[in-house]
Each structure stands twice: as structure tokens, then as C-alpha cells.
Amino acid sequence: MYDFAYHKPSSVADAVKLLAADPDAKAVSGGHTLLPALKHRLNKPSSLVDLSGIAEMRGVRREGNALIIGALTRHHEVANSEEVKSAIPALAYMAQHIGDQQVRNRGTLGGSVSNNDPAADYPAAVLGLGATIHTSKRKIAADDFFLGMFTTALEHDEILVAVEFPIPEKAGYAKMRNPASRYVMAGAFVSKGPKGVRVAINGAAACVFRQSEMEAALSSNWSADAVAGIKQPADDLNSDIHGSAEYRAHLVTVMAKRAVAAAG
Amino acid sequence: MNVVTPFEGIGASVKRKEDLRFLSGRGQYTDDINRPGQAHAYILRSPHAHARIKGVDTAAAAAMPGVAAIYTSADLAAIGGIPCGWQIHNKDGTPMAEPKHPVLAEGKVRHVGDPVAVVVAETRQQARDAAEHIHVDYEVLPASVTMAQAQAPGAPAVHDDNPSNLCYDWHIGDKAATDAAFAAAAHTVVFETTNNRLVPNAMEPRAAIGDYDTTTGEHTLYTTSQNPHVIRLLMGAFVLQIPESKLRVVAPDVGGGFGSKIYHYAEEAIVTWAAAKLGRPVKWTADRSESFMSDAHGRDHISRAELALDAEGKFLGLRVHTQANMGAYLSTFAPCVPTYLYATLLAGVYSTPAIYAEVKAVFTNTVPVDAYRGAGRPEATYLLERLVDVAAKQTGFDKVELRRRNFIPTDAFPYQTPVALQYDSGDYFSTLEQALETAGWATFEQRRAEAKARGRLRGIGISTYLEACGIAPSAVVGSLGARAGLYEVGTIRVHPTGSVTVLTGTHSHGQGHETTFAQLIADKLGVSIANVDIVHGDTAKIPFGMGTYGSRSLAVGGSAMDKAMDKIIAKGKRIAAHLMEASVEDVEFERGTFRVAGTDKTKSLTDISLAAYVPHNYPIDEIEPGLEETAFYDPKNFTYPGGCHIAEVEIEIETGEVRMVNFTAVDDVGRVINPMIVEGQVQGGVAQGIGQALLEGCVYDSHGQLISASMMDYTMPRADDLAPVSVATHTTLCTHNPLGVKGCGEVGAIGSPPAVINAVVDALRDYDISHVEMPATQEKIWSIIHGKR
Numbered sequence A: 001m002y003d004f005a006y007h008k009p010s011s012v013a014d015a016v017k018l019l020a021a022d023p024d025a026k027a028v029s030g031g032h033t034l035l036p037a038l039k040h041r042l043n044k045p046s047s048l049v050d051l052s053g054i055a056e057m058r059g060v061r062r063e064g065n066a067l068i069i070g071a072l073t074r075h076h077e078v079a080n081s082e083e084v085k086s087a088i089p090a091l092a093y094m095a096q097h098i099g100d101q102q103v104r105n106r107g108t109l110g111g112s113v114s115n116n117d118p119a120a121d122y123p124a125a126v127l128g129l130g131a132t133i134h135t136s137k138r139k140i141a142a143d144d145f146f147l148g149m150f151t152t153a154l155e156h157d158e159i160l161v162a163v164e165f166p167i168p169e170k171a172g173y174a175k176m177r178n179p180a181s182r183y184v185m186a187g188a189f190v191s192k193g194p195k196g197v198r199v200a201i202n203g204a205a206a207c208v209f210r211q212s213e214m215e216a217a218l219s220s221n222w223s224a225d226a227v228a229g230i231k232q233p234a235d236d237l238n239s240d241i242h243g244s245a246e247y248r249a250h251l252v253t254v255m256a257k258r259a260v261a262a263a264g
Numbered sequence B: 001m002n003v004v005t006p007f008e009g010i011g012a013s014v015k016r017k018e019d020l021r022f023l024s025g026r027g028q029y030t031d032d033i034n035r036p037g038q039a040h041a042y043i044l045r046s047p048h049a050h051a052r053i054k055g056v057d058t059a060a061a062a063a064m065p066g067v068a069a070i071y072t073s074a075d076l077a078a079i080g081g082i083p084c085g086w087q088i089h090n091k092d093g094t095p096m097a098e099p100k101h102p103v104l105a106e107g108k109v110r111h112v113g114d115p116v117a118v119v120v121a122e123t124r125q126q127a128r129d130a131a132e133h134i135h136v137d138y139e140v141l142p143a144s145v146t147m148a149q150a151q152a153p154g155a156p157a158v159h160d161d162n163p164s165n166l167c168y169d170w171h172i173g174d175k176a177a178t179d180a181a182f183a184a185a186a187h188t189v190v191f192e193t194t195n196n197r198l199v200p201n202a203m204e205p206r207a208a209i210g211d212y213d214t215t216t217g218e219h220t221l222y223t224t225s226q227n228p229h230v231i232r233l234l235m236g237a238f239v240l241q242i243p244e245s246k247l248r249v250v251a252p253d254v255g256g257g258f259g260s261k262i263y264h265y266a267e268e269a270i271v272t273w274a275a276a277k278l279g280r281p282v283k284w285t286a287d288r289s290e291s292f293m294s295d296a297h298g299r300d301h302i303s304r305a306e307l308a309l310d311a312e313g314k315f316l317g318l319r320v321h322t323q324a325n326m327g328a329y330l331s332t333f334a335p336c337v338p339t340y341l342y343a344t345l346l347a348g349v350y351s352t353p354a355i356y357a358e359v360k361a362v363f364t365n366t367v368p369v370d371a372y373r374g375a376g377r378p379e380a381t382y383l384l385e386r387l388v389d390v391a392a393k394q395t396g397f398d399k400v401e402l403r404r405r406n407f408i409p410t411d412a413f414p415y416q417t418p419v420a421l422q423y424d425s426g427d428y429f430s431t432l433e434q435a436l437e438t439a440g441w442a443t444f445e446q447r448r449a450e451a452k453a454r455g456r457l458r459g460i461g462i463s464t465y466l467e468a469c470g471i472a473p474s475a476v477v478g479s480l481g482a483r484a485g486l487y488e489v490g491t492i493r494v495h496p497t498g499s500v501t502v503l504t505g506t507h508s509h510g511q512g513h514e515t516t517f518a519q520l521i522a523d524k525l526g527v528s529i530a531n532v533d534i535v536h537g538d539t540a541k542i543p544f545g546m547g548t549y550g551s552r553s554l555a556v557g558g559s560a561m562d563k564a565m566d567k568i569i570a571k572g573k574r575i576a577a578h579l580m581e582a583s584v585e586d587v588e589f590e591r592g593t594f595r596v597a598g599t600d601k602t603k604s605l606t607d608i609s610l611a612a613y614v615p616h617n618y619p620i621d622e623i624e625p626g627l628e629e630t631a632f633y634d635p636k637n638f639t640y641p642g643g644c645h646i647a648e649v650e651i652e653i654e655t656g657e658v659r660m661v662n663f664t665a666v667d668d669v670g671r672v673i674n675p676m677i678v679e680g681q682v683q684g685g686v687a688q689g690i691g692q693a694l695l696e697g698c699v700y701d702s703h704g705q706l707i708s709a710s711m712m713d714y715t716m717p718r719a720d721d722l723a724p725v726s727v728a729t730h731t732t733l734c735t736h737n738p739l740g741v742k743g744c745g746e747v748g749a750i751g752s753p754p755a756v757i758n759a760v761v762d763a764l765r766d767y768d769i770s771h772v773e774m775p776a777t778q779e780k781i782w783s784i785i786h787g788k789r
């Protein structure tokens, strides 16, 4: 780890100011992604802006037909929130299956969504539910947010404050874990609700993406069988020592099937 | 009689004495030690598999804050290379190729992770910061990454003076007799396989601290070692030329070794040397990434085995050709692993009359390979036990019956194999029957049908194995190329008030010696284990010792203690005879009590120890005061644990995922001192065996970059990857050591991999395959099920 300055602002406005003032500053929430990278010296921020003291970024609340979850809400809290469990059980299930207990005790929604690791869980839920990202500047639709591997629409001095999840009629999540890292090798988050039928695939490609062929099939027939015959092209999928693109393509179909079955 | 209550002696499942310390975070590991004035070393390692070093510019780094010194090989010109502890001879009698293994790379780097320079600074961070400013001018060379590449004509030479990349070409057994057996065979079976390279991953990474006393000229090395005396010997005599009297090696609590902490590593020499040079202590601790590229790896064989059978299924002959990867340099015991710890095991539990094995050891541009839990024996067992299953399938014999038919009969011991070893005892039929019963072998087909209904393929696999441990008779291993003896040393110090300190040359790094050894003392001397302390891991305290590996600590170290206790008892009897005014011949001893035979006259061990240290009424003209004895015990033979492992797996048809569902181990480890510790040792070994079979695989890319370089990509087994492991023992006693013990540290890792793969292959019986290579990952299985290969 290289030396860095450390700031702990208590408001979004102050945090944004600190980030705006220093092009090499970085926000930190749970630190479970950023700190390992710093320890490996893969990243050299001049300062860290610790968001954990910002009260307005915490908590889960229901507003009309949506859940608004603060960016600092930890995976463990989402997994165990009565509000989440009753409104979007698939989201609680997803959070309960991120990493291990230690990770869930530290990792946050905001950190995970901002980081947009291709093998992370949250991006699939955000895209698969058609959520809206609330930032310090604006609201961004999930479809416009995830731009590529570790890349999002967030600007340098823009903080993810909360995510607004529309409450679906049905939703389900299934994933195959990478046996070593236990991150996602291929996963599918499916939903049917105010944002239509959505199928988001994570783990398989450089960035979470919507599987439109499956969405179309599910729109006319919401059942596991409807997706069972749909083959994901392997062309642009990831390939590594744990799974070739071809195997991942196969898993996409299997996970989509399982997610639909889980959604009921 | 002074019997300890509750019974804590041999056979009692007492809780481990050391666990309070370990489980409450109060262990004292090398990295927990900090010496006054200590500086920190960071090792700059090669990012290339193979490159010529055209220059190293340290000027910018030397000017960085906190830097005390930077060293490269040029600074170490006066010190020796890292020695190899075993010399193998080629078929033609010439010695193996033994290229220099410099402490820091000289002229070339030969694997990713090869140490190039050392920065010593006030803090670890400063040392690492400075290392980033060392400029090494590399000329990258093509690398010999695989054994096939290394042996191809014109392959890049790992060592310039050895263009063949061959370390040795060795053989054992009777070739003519084996050829004749094949000529007469009704069936011949061929099996080819790769035994996957593993990365040991002890929980505690390696660490070392060098300390130097400028007033006395004494060097102290604190290190994460399984055998501090061996490190003192190798480093002192061969690398740094420091006499034993001036070099103390301390191996405090060590968090797991599995073999990887047997060897003398460059970092130990570096910190010892640098501490003296700088006149201040120097500490180095590896991080996990460094461990992946600098701890010796394990396994990595490519083998072809052929079995000849007669019409009744009796094995007539076995022919094996193996290539063993040595990596870039010879690690301390590397050459003996694929020879005397491997090929000598190829008889297994079978009475195969003719065996011939050839082994080629090959240098490659990869991390050195050496012994890893089981060392050679897992490779032999895997080859043999898969071969037997392949043979059963090909010939139509039932796989259990085929094994039974070829077992060495229980009345045939001592049994001389065609590959040098002589087994002293064993009963393979009983361990087999007990395991079949426990595992529900007979009712398996019902479980398979039930799994099928759930969309899963269920398979069952068996392995009947044997291993040789308790290493080893010094004269025997000396004649085979060992450059050290393999006896063990035990000192029993009975204090004036009767408590006992035991000094042992073995070393505990998870095995529970502080408990098991105390139980030996409790059993024989009748002292409560609370009053027995086991001291290990410090050359300044312990007379000598060869350390812990090859499941030798109890069989060899425990036997040394037993011999030393015999001396204590013999001396105690003379003192007791004096005190009770009896003749020595009439004094009997049992668990803490000396008695004049046939009388009620007794003296306790405490009476005797007090008299020995306060010799007022004492036969001072005949016997020295004090009650302390040392024994050196050199074993007469290896010990031969064996048994039967049965694995049951389920495969998810849709994804190829393999789940362990059940594991049964019935092992003959000789006399069991603490059943709970044995169970733990077997379970741990089985976990590693399942890891090798299903999960773990070290992967290099075509340039020699380590792909599986962290736990993000190297699949360590987790608790939920395993299955309930049922452990039972069936005992035949070792006939040649005083305790009748054989050893249990490695059996789990030796017996289990073929059982698991046999189960995987069985699960896939409806598909046209005869083998699945380790690790049997889900994609491999999926490819088979879905006809992708």
C-alpha cells in the first residue's frame, strides 16, 4: 500500500467537494474491493474519501412501489432486512449469497455497483430489476449506468448515494460460482414487473448485460422452459482457467432457467 | 498404583494441550517476534520465467527513504549456493545433474519468483517502495515451461551447462523379469496420467528473522521451519560457513507446513547473512502472493503404467515410466521424492512379483517442486489405484474382487517387494471389509438410482493403499543417496519434584505433538500430561534432531523418547533399590511406581527424582545425581500404514459440478496414541486429497507466467467442498519400533485422490470414458457429459 491522505466527510456535499478537488482521490465505502487492490499496489490514490460517516447514504426505505436502499447499506443488512425480504426476496437472496459473512459485513451496495466488477452480484440485480441509480448529481437508469468492465456512468466527483429498486411481481436470481474466488462465473437475475420482463446476465462477459432473446421468450411465456432452449452465443464471453466461453454460454442458459424457476 | 485419572495415556482421546494457545490467538509465530533495532527485508523477484540479467541498477532505490542496504548476487559472491540433500544416480551410475542454486539469481532468472535482489529498510513498506526503483535490465529468453517443452530438441536450457534439462534418468526393479511377465500375460492394461502440480498454501506464510550478536559472534535465525537442526546444518555448513556452535535456529509456533517448510530457502540465508553484515536484526515475511511463487510446489508427474494380468486376474508384472518435474532448481529433498518415496511404493498392497520403473527428472522454468504431504506416495498410490480400476473395467473383473485377489496375504509378513521395501505388517483384507461395510458399498446401486431421479450421477470409488513413512533407517537412506541421517533424538528431563520436560528433535506445526508425546510419558512414567512439557524447535535447547515430515515424529521421535524413558527407569530402579534396600533385579516399575517385587514396598517416581537431585541418601559412588536421559533412535525400517478409502460423489448433469457426498477411511496406522488427533490428521489429509482430486491445480501459461497465482484462481478446498469423513482404524502393530506405531500424518492425502477419481469415473459409467484427469473440474465433467470431447 502506498501512502495516501485520508478524509472522512459527514455529508455528500463535502465528499463531492473533496473528490472534485483532487483528481487522484478515491471514494471508499466498505473497502473490501479497494483495500485489497491498494495492498497489492495496483492502485495509487493520493487520498481516500471515506464515505462511511455520511448518514444520508444509509438505510432501506419503501417509497410507493419502490425500495430505496442507501449506498452504504451493507450486504448483510440487505440480506436481513424485513423490508427487502418481503418486497424483493430475490434481492435479499442475492445479497445473502455474496462472498462470505465477513465480506457481507463490510461490503456495500454502493461500492459494489460503482465498482461494476464483471463477476460481482449486485450489478445483475440492479440491471435485472431495472433500478435507478441516485447519485450526488442526477438519477441514472440502470440501462445507462453499466458501461463496461469496471466502468460506469459515474463521473470522478460523482457519488452513488442510493439505488431505487422498483418492486417487481416476480424476480429470481441464480449463479454459478467460480470455484476458487467464489465470485460469479455466470449468473442470471430475472424479473417481471413495472419495468417489463428483464434478464440480466453477470459473470459471463466483460460487463453485466441484458439477454433480450430470453426477455422476449419470457414475455410471452414466463416459465423456465421458455428459456431452456435459448442458447447464449459464446462469442464475447469471458474465458479463463475455470470456465471457457463455451461453458459459460451453457451456464447462462442453466442459470436463467434456475432464476425463472426460483422466481416462481 | 499411581494410575493417572482420568486415563491420559496411550489410547485416550484427550484434548490438545496446545489448542488453548492457538485458538485464543496467543501462539507465538515467527512474524510475532520482533527484535530490538530490527530492519525489514523485501525480496525483488523475477517477473519472467526465463531471462538473462544484463544489469541491475540499484542507485535510485538506494537513495529512497529508510533504505539500509540493497544486495544482489554480486554482494553474495563469497557465500555458497543452496545445497540439495539427496543425490540420485542415473541408470549408468553417474550422479544426477546438480546445477548451482544461488541464493540470489546469478546471471539468469529461471522462474517467476526467482529472487533477484534484497532491499533492507527501516520498514517493510519502505523496503518495498525502494524495490520498485531497482532497475533490472532483463533479456527475456524463451522458457521451457512444460516437461515436454523442456525435453524437445533445442529446448531452452534452464541451466546453460545442461542443455538436455535432464536432472536424472533412474530406474528400479527387474526389467527382464517384468518383460517376461508381460510376455506371458493374458491381459495387459495401459494407463496414462498427469499428477497435477499443487501449491501447498500453509495458513502461515514463510517468515525469517536474522539476528547477530556482535559481542559473541552468534547468529540466530528465527524461521518457519519443520526442522530447525536441518536448516542449521544446511545453511551453516554449506551456505554461510557458520559453525553449529555459533548458529542457533529457532522454529517457534509454525502454522502448517505440509512439507513446504522442510527445505532450506534463500530467504533464511539472506536474513542471517544481512543481519551480520548490518549488525542489526533483519526480518522478512512473505505475503501470500510471494508464497505462491516461492514455496516449493508439490507433485507434477506425467506417467505411463502398464499392468500384466493372468487369466484369473493375478497381477504378473507392472511397468511404469514417469517424468517428474523438478522446477528450476533442486529443492532440498526434491530428487528423492519421485524415486525412493515413489517408485519403491509401486507394489502397493499387491503381491505383484515383477516391477520395473523408470523415472526421468526434468528441469523447467517453474517454481521448484519438492515433497508435499505424502510426497511421492500419493503419486504412486494414484497411479496404481487408478490402474487397478482401469484393469477391472477392461478385463471385466469386479474391482473389489480384483484387489482382494492380489492383496499380500496377511500371513506373508514380513513381505519383500520387488522394489526394495520390506513390509513388516499389515492386514489389507480387514481394512477393506470394514470400509466396504461402513460405506454401504453393497447398497450403492440404490443410492445411484435415487440420485438419478434427482438429475444427478452418483459414483463410488475405492482405493486400497499402502505407504512407507517413519523415515528412515540412516544406513539405508545413506546408501540411496541421502546426505543426512534420519534418526531422531529425545531427552527426558525428570525435574526434582517429578514433572517432566521432553526435548524432541521433531517439530510440531499442527500435528498436536505437545499432547501426543505427553501421553507417551503419561502412559509409561505415570506423570499427568499437565506436568509434561514438550520442547521443540530450538537448536539451543534440543540436542539434535531431523525434524518432522514423512509421518516420522511419533514412529521415530516417539521411539527415541521411549528409549530415553527406558534409561530413566533403569536409573530410577538403581536409586529405588538403594532407597528400599533391595537388589536392583527385584525392583519393578509401572506407571510411576517402583516396587520391590512381591512386597508392598514402593517408591514413587517423585521420591526417586527428589533423591536424584538432593542426593543425601544416595549411591553417589555408583550413580551420578540427576534424572535426565537422552536417546538417539535410528529406525530399523520404514513403517507401513495402509488401509482403504471409499469416496462417494454426485455429479450435477446440467453443469458438471461434482459434490462429495460421503467419505470413508479405514486406516491401519499402527498403535493409536490419541484417537481424536488421528481422526483430525486423517480428515485434514483427506481434505487435501479431495482438493487435489477435484479442485487444486497449479497452472502456468505458455510463457511460464503463473496463472493460478492467488486464491482468486487457485482453488483451495473449503469446508463446504468436503463431505462427512468417517475415520476408523484397524490396527496391526509395527513390529520394529518399541511403540508399535506407524504414522498417520499423510495417509489421508495418500489414499484419497484415487478413491475420489474412481468415484467420478464410476459416476460417469454411462459415458464412454476410462479416465478423468485431476483436478476433475466441473467444466471437464460437463464436457464429457455433453460430448464435447
Ligand SMILES: Cc1cc2nc3c(=O)[nH]c(=O)nc-3n(C[C@H](O)[C@H](O)[C@H](O)COP(=O)(O)OP(=O)(O)OC[C@H]3O[C@@H](n4cnc5c(N)ncnc54)[C@H](O)[C@@H]3O)c2cc1C
Pocket: A026, A027, A028, A029, A030, A031, A032, A033, A034, A035, A036, A051, A071, A097, A098, A099, A100, A103, A106, A107, A108, A109, A110, A111, A112, A113, A114, A115, A119, A120, A121, A122, A154, A158, A159, A160, A161, A181, A182, A183, A184
Ligand atoms: C474475499 C472477498 C470475496 C468477495 N466475494 C464477492 C462475491 O462473491 N460477489 C460480489 O459481488 N462481491 C464480492 N466481493 C466484493 C464485495 O462485495 C465488495 O465489498 C463490494 O463489491 C464493494 O463494496 P465496498 O463497499 O467494499 O467498496 P469499496 O472497496 O469501498 O469500493 C469499491 C470501489 O467503488 C468506489 N466506491 C465505493 N463507494 C462508492 C460510492 N458510494 N460512490 C461512488 N464510488 C464508490 C470506490 O472508490 C472503489 O473504486 C468480495 C470481496 C472479498 C474481499
